[in-house]
Amino acid sequence: MELKSIKDAFDRVANKQKLSYTKTQEIIQMLSQELDKALILLQEQFDHRPILASLKKTLQENSPIVNQLEVTEKELNMALTKYPKVLEKQLSSDISKAYRHNVEFDTHVVNQIIANFFYRQGMFDVGDCFLVETGDESECSTRESFFEMHRIVEAMEKRRELGPALNWATSNSEKLKQARSDLEMKLHSLRFLEIARDQTSQEAINYARKHMAGFADSSLYEIQKLICSLLWSRNLEHSPYSDLLAPSRWNDAVRELTRQYCNLLGESSESALSTTVSAGTQALPVLLKYMNVMVAASKKLDWQSVEQLPVAVELSEEFQFRSVFVCPVSKEQASDENPPMMMSCGHVLCKQTINKMSKNGARSSFKCPYCPTDVDISRCRQLHF
Amino acid sequence: MEIDPVTNGNTDAVMTEPTPAISPSRPLVPSSRLSQLTESIKLEHQLLRVPFEHYKKTIRANHRSLEREVSSVVSSVGDLADNDWSKDVAVSRLTSLVSRLQGLKRKLEEGSNVENLQAQRCRARIDHLDSADVENITEWNNTKLKRILVDYMLRMSYFETASKLSESSNILDLVDIDIFREAKKVIDALKRREVASALAWCADNKTRLKKSKSKLEFQLRLQEFIELVRADSYKQAILYARKHLTPWGATHMNELQHVLATLAFKSTTECAKYKALFELQQWDVLVHQFKQEFCKLYGMTMEPLLNIYLQAGLTALKTPYSFEEGCTKEDPLSQESFRKLALPLPYSKQEHSKLVCYISKELMDTENPPQVLPNGYVYSTKALKEMADRNKGEIKCPRTGFVCNHTDLIKAYIS
Numbered sequence: 010m011e012l013k014s015i016k017d018a019f020d021r022v023a024n025k026q027k028l029s030y031t032k033t034q035e036i037i038q039m040l041s042q043e044l045d046k047a048l049i050l051l052q053e054q055f056d057h058r059p060i061l062a063s064l065k066k067t068l069q070e071n072s073p074i075v076n077q078l079e080v081t082e083k084e085l086n087m088a089l090t091k092y093p094k095v096l097e098k099q100l101s102s103d104i105s106k107a108y109r110h111n112v113e114f115d116t117h118v119v120n121q122i123i124a125n126f127f128y129r130q131g132m133f134d135v136g137d138c139f140l141v142e143t144g145d146e147s148e149c150s151t152r153e154s155f156f157e158m159h160r161i162v163e164a165m166e167k168r169r170e171l172g173p174a175l176n177w178a179t180s181n182s183e184k185l186k187q188a189r190s191d192l193e194m195k196l197h198s199l200r201f202l203e204i205a206r207d208q209t210s211q212e213a214i215n216y217a218r219k220h221m222a223g224f225a226d227s228s229l230y231e232i233q234k235l236i237c238s239l240l241w242s243r244n245l246e247h248s249p250y251s252d253l254l255a256p257s258r259w260n261d262a263v264r265e266l267t268r269q270y271c272n273l274l275g276e277s278s279e280s281a282l283s284t285t286v287s288a289g290t291q292a293l294p295v296l297l298k299y300m301n302v303m304v305a306a307s308k309k310l311d312w313q314s315v316e317q318l319p320v321a322v323e324l325s326e327e328f329q330f331r332s333v334f335v336c337p338v339s340k341e342q343a344s345d346e347n348p349p350m351m352m353s354c355g356h357v358l359c360k361q362t363i364n365k366m367s368k369n370g371a372r373s374s375f376k377c378p379y380c381p382t383d384v385d386i387s388r389c390r391q392l393h394f
Numbered sequence: 395m396e397i398d399p400v401t402n403g404n405t406d407a408v409m410t411e412p413t414p415a416i417s418p419s420r421p422l423v424p425s426s427r428l429s430q431l432t433e434s435i436k437l438e439h440q441l442l443r444v445p446f447e448h449y450k451k452t453i454r455a456n457h458r459s460l461e462r463e464v465s466s467v468v469s470s471v472g473d474l475a476d477n478d479w480s481k482d483v484a485v486s487r488l489t490s491l492v493s494r495l496q497g498l499k500r501k502l503e504e505g506s507n508v509e510n511l512q513a514q515r516c517r518a519r520i521d522h523l524d525s526a527d528v529e530n531i532t533e534w535n536n537t538k539l540k541r542i543l544v545d546y547m548l549r550m551s552y553f554e555t556a557s558k559l560s561e562s563s564n565i566l567d568l569v570d571i572d573i574f575r576e577a578k579k580v581i582d583a584l585k586r587r588e589v590a591s592a593l594a595w596c597a598d599n600k601t602r603l604k605k606s607k608s609k610l611e612f613q614l615r616l617q618e619f620i621e622l623v624r625a626d627s628y629k630q631a632i633l634y635a636r637k638h639l640t641p642w643g644a645t646h647m648n649e650l651q652h653v654l655a656t657l658a659f660k661s662t663t664e665c666a667k668y669k670a671l672f673e674l675q676q677w678d679v680l681v682h683q684f685k686q687e688f689c690k691l692y693g694m695t696m697e698p699l700l701n702i703y704l705q706a707g708l709t710a711l712k713t714p715y716s717f718e719e720g721c722t723k724e725d726p727l728s729q730e731s732f733r734k735l736a737l738p739l740p741y742s743k744q745e746h747s748k749l750v751c752y753i754s755k756e757l758m759d760t761e762n763p764p765q766v767l768p769n770g771y772v773y774s775t776k777a778l779k780e781m782a783d784r785n786k787g788e789i790k791c792p793r794t795g796f797v798c799n800h801t802d803l804i805k806a807y808i809s
Contacts, residue, residue, distance in 0.1 A: 012435075012524050015442070019520060023513050026453060030506045033460055037502065040467060041495045048488055057481040065475035068468050082457065089450050093443065093693065100439040105695040108702050112738050116550075118731050119700070123543060125731075135562060139547075139555040272723050281726035283539050286700075289707030290535070292742075294433035296706055321745045322710045325430075326757060330725035331713050332749045337809045342744055344714045351766060355807045379809060392806065393771045393793070394749055394764075 011099075018088070018095040025085035032078040039074060043067055107296035120145055126282045128152050129271070131159040151274065158270045165263055171200050174266055181273060190269050194224045194231065195262045201235055202245075202253055210239045284328070292322045317342075332394035338362045338378060350389045354382035363389055427528050435526060441519050441541070443693035444570050449512040451599075456505035463498050467491055518567040541568050546700040548574040549685075551581070570692075577688050584681050587621070589614045592684055602691055610687045612642045616653050617680060620671055624661040631657065705739065708732065712741040722755050747808050753777035753792060758808075765803040769796045772806060 047064045051057050096102070120143045127136030128151055136152070161177055164170040178185060178193045185192055197220045205213040214236070221232055234250060241248035268278035277284065299320040334343040336359035343349045343359055351357045356379045358366075366375045367386050377384050474487055526534045540563045547556040548571065556574075560566045576595075583591040596603060596611040603610065615638045622631035635654060643650055652667075659668040689696050708727070716727040716736065726732045749758040751774035758764040758774045766772050771791050781789055782800035790797050 012520060016520055016524075019446075019516060022449075023517075026509060026513065029457070030502070030509075033457075033464075033502055034499075036464060037495055037499050040464070041492060041499075044471075044488055044492045044495065048485065048492070051481065051485055051488070057484050058475075058478075061471075061475040061484060065472050068471050085453070089453065092446060096439060096442055096446075100436045100442070102439050102693075103695060104437050104439070104699075105697050105702055108695075108697055108705060109739070110697075112705065114701055114704070114735055118734050119546075119704075122731050122735075123546070126543075132559075132562065135555060135559050138558050139552065142552045142555050143550075275723060276729070277724045277726065279724065281729055281732055283536070284724075285707035285711065285726045285732065286539050286542060286703045287535060287707070288710050289703035289705070290434045290437065290538075291430060292706040292710035293437055293703070315740045317740050318709060318743045321743045323745075324710055328711060329748050329750055329757060330711070330722050330727075330755075331715055332752075333713055333744045333747060334749065334808070335744050335747045337747075340745065342714060351770075351804075351806055355805055357806055357808055379807070391770050392766060394752070 015095055015099055018092045022085070022088040022092050025081065025088045029078070029081045029085050032074070032081050036074050036078060040068065101294075101297050104293055104297060106300045107293055117145065122282055125151055126280055128155040129158075129276065129280055131155070131162075133159075151276070154270075154274050158267065161270075162263055162267065165259065165266075169259070171196055171203070174262070175200065177270070178266075181269075184273055185269060188269060188272065190265060191224075191228060192262070192265045192269050194221065194228045195258075195265060197221050197224075198231060198235055198253075199258065199262060202238075205239055205242045206245075210242050213239060213242075288324055288328050291324050291328075295320060295322045334359075334392075334394060336362050349392045349394070351392050352377055352382070352384045353388045354380050354384065356380065356382075357392060360391070427531075431526060431528060431531065435523055438523055440545075440694050440699065441523070441568070442516070444573060445512060445515045445519060447692045448570075448573055449509065449516055452505075452509055452512055456502075456509065460498065460502060460505070463494075463501075467495060467498075515567055522568055537563070537565060537568070540565055542699045542703060544569040544571075546698040549698045551578060553578065573692060577685070580684055580688075581681055584677060584684060587677055589618055589680075592680070595684075599691060603687065606687075606690060608687050608690075609642070609646060610683055612639075612646055612649075613680060613683060615639055615642075616649070617676060619653060620656060620676070623656050624672060626660075628657060704735065708736040709739045710742050712736050712739060713744075714741055716741065722750075724755075749808060751777050753781075764806045764808060766806050767791055767796060768798050768802050769794060771796070775805075778803060 043064060047060055050060045054060065120139070124136050124140050124143075124145070127133070127139060133152070133156060157177075161173040164173045175196050178196055182193060197216075201213055201216055201221065204216050217232065217236060221228075221235075225232065234253070238245060238248065238250040238253055241250060245251060245254055271278045296318075334349045334357070335341070336343065336347075336349070338358055339362045341347065341359060341361070347359050347361045349357050350360050350363050352363070354377050356377050358378075363386070366378075366384075367373075373387070374383050374385050376382070470487070470491055474484055479487070522537075540559060544556045544560055544565070547553070547559070548569070553571070553575070556569070556571060560569050560571065580591045580595050583589075592614050593611065596614065615634075619631055619634055619639060622628075622634055639650055639654075653671060656663075656668055656671055659665055661672045663669055663672075686696060688694075695702060711725070711727055715721075716725075717733060721728050727736055749764055749772070750756070751758050751762075751764075752771075753773050754777040756762060756774055756776065758772075762774045762776045764772045765775050765778055767789065769791060771793060778789060778800070787800040788797060789800055789803070
């Protein structure tokens with residue numbers, strides 16, 4: 010992003026402000042000096058009238074400095090007027106142009122989302138304060154659960170303690186298996202390495218027998234690696250297995266734990282608020298551009314009541330949570346009324362398109378728009394993504 | 395930036411291998427990331443504009459008061475010379491002028507310190523925008539979300555949380571707590587049904603309000619007039635109207651007449667047109683109008699930034715199927731609260747199909763094409779192969795329980 014013109018415009022303002030300050034300072038200085046001078050003269054001379062008259066004259070004739078100040082002020086004012094114009098040119102001056110004003114969010118719901126966000130980020134005092142201030146006290150059901158999660162994560166990150174994490178993982182073992190998560194194994198291998206480092210290899214092997222044998226199905230290779238690493242147990246960093254010591258293994262485990270913990274709570278692993286705001290950040294520029302074009306073409310559009318956005322907003326892939334099928338012929342999005350249908354050749358169109366191609370079933374076959382196949386309508390079938 | 399967020403995110407009894415961090419189907423496209431970043435920075439007008447308006451206001455106010463003082467010193471000297479005072483008087487007057495100049499010097503110094511602090515804040519924000527790049531974007535976006543939340547809290551007058559969050563996240567330079575405190579004073583007074591501080595605010599920003607043809611002051615005056623009528627102080631009301639309402643006659647005659655007619659109808663009137671003027675809700679309307687003028691003056695959006703971003707984000711994420719069950723928990727729209735907000739919004743428009751495997755939550759594309767079961771349900775090749783490998787070639791549809799053989803699958807072509 011080129012911020013240079015903004016920076017330049019601001020530098021101009023700041024410079025002129027400094028200059029104006031110096032000039033004002035000079036004027037005040039000059040006034041003080043003249044007054045001081047006059048006071049000294051008054052002490053020395055008997056008649057004060059000529060002194061005062063000449064002082065008045067000097068002060069009123071001090072035009073050069075006053076003129077300079079005026080010039081500076083003018084330049085400062087120009088700089089002050091210009092900067093907002095530069096901002097408006099370089100940035101989108103009003104992002105609420107893309108806002109539908111007839112849709113009011115329920116403040117209560119928004120506040121719940123915000124409180125939940127603070128708790129999942131581990132900002133418990135901010136969250137508590139927020140609920141007190143909004144008057145929605147004692148209504149965030151997830152606080153306790155997130156508190157527990159942060160206790161577990163903190164133990165791992167700050168003290169390298171695995172106890173709380175292992176406890177949690179063991180008691181949720183079944184659910185983790187269902188979610189195909191290898192979190193338990195990840196934690197056990199970290200523990201195994203600790204034992205191998207601090208205690209004897211025999212104890213490490215005992216630990217592996219007791220806790221890791223059950224994971225042979227899914228993590229055989231990992232187990233082999235861990236057991237082999239015992240050969241270098243006192244010198245692991247210079248062994249082929251030095252990667253077992255990488256701190257990233259701890260970070261991985263923490264990330265997986267957070268993800269599984271949140272999922273079991275019915276929450277996303279990334280904060281849903283942050284995901285939505287990020288999606289908004291990607292969508293807004295497109296919406297604003299569209300609005301500007303519409304305004305420029307002075308077209309009125311029923312922005313407030315549309316059922317579907319009039320312009321395509323392509324979000325990055327990390328926001329792709331659900332399947333969207335767009336009929337390649339009609340460009341319409343599939344829905345329950347207009348489901349995707351696969352033809353005998355494997356190409357997929359929407360039902361309405363197929364109806365049109367077959368003239369509403371008047372013809373029993375038609376040519377696929379993408380290959381030479383003659384499509385038999387009775388053999389088209391609905392797909393479920 | 396992390397690029398592995400969509401996988402592994404379901405609690406259903408379905409399974410997936412942990413995805414490699416970068417799968418070949420998801421290439422990093424730095425140029426598109428870069429242009430996204432540029433576009434998102436363009437949304438930050440308010441961040442730069444608000445502190446600048448504050449800075450400008452301070453500069454102008456300081457300048458005005460200094461100018462006044464200087465010319466008053468000069469004219470005092472003129473007076474002294476023109477009048478025939480004794481020498482002693484002249485000396486004492488001059489001495490007092492000297493100490494006044496000293497005070498002025500201090501005032502200039504203090505004013506300039508405030509200005510410099512505000513300039514620093516403006517600069518800090520430009521630097522903050524400048525610091526965003528593709529590498530630190532995750533962290534930068536986190537800060538952005540917090541800024542947006544603080545903006546929301548300030549507009550809702552949750553000052554304590556706003557301060558707490560800004561302090562703990564170290565973003566005090568990037569939020570406008572002090573500016574909103576100024577507004578809060580006025581709003582609180584209006585809620586107590588006092589117009590004085592709102593009128594003072596109008597006087598403070600007279601030129602700007604005049605330029606934008608604001609009639610906030612007129613409305614405040616009308617309300618004061620109504621309150622006099624409500625208290626049966628008709629004479630006072632008339633005097634008040636002569637003094638404060640007549641200047642608006644040229645531009646707002648209809649409203650003026652409408653309100654003055656309350657003198658005849660009194661506050662107990664049942665005539666709907668005039669009864670409405672005596673409703674206490676009128677004060678809430680004034681609060682709302684003040685907020686609007688305030689936001690406009692500082693170059694803020696009328697709505698909280700949070701609402702704008704949430705609305706755009708929810709619309710972009712919403713699809714015709716958003717409210718169906720069985721989706722990954724990673725989708726904000728799988729959560730009840732987000733669904734409530736999204737309900738009245740339109741869904742997004744897509745130009746190309748984007749298919750996400752129900753089992754693995756991975757994108758189905760040429761690398762991992764969709765395959766169709768005989769019952770019409772579609773899953774990704776990878777997920778189905780994995781299932782077949784585990785179950786001796788048997789495929790069981792996780793949504794319907796339908797069982798078939800791996801050889802029964804047909805590839806679908808999605809263009």
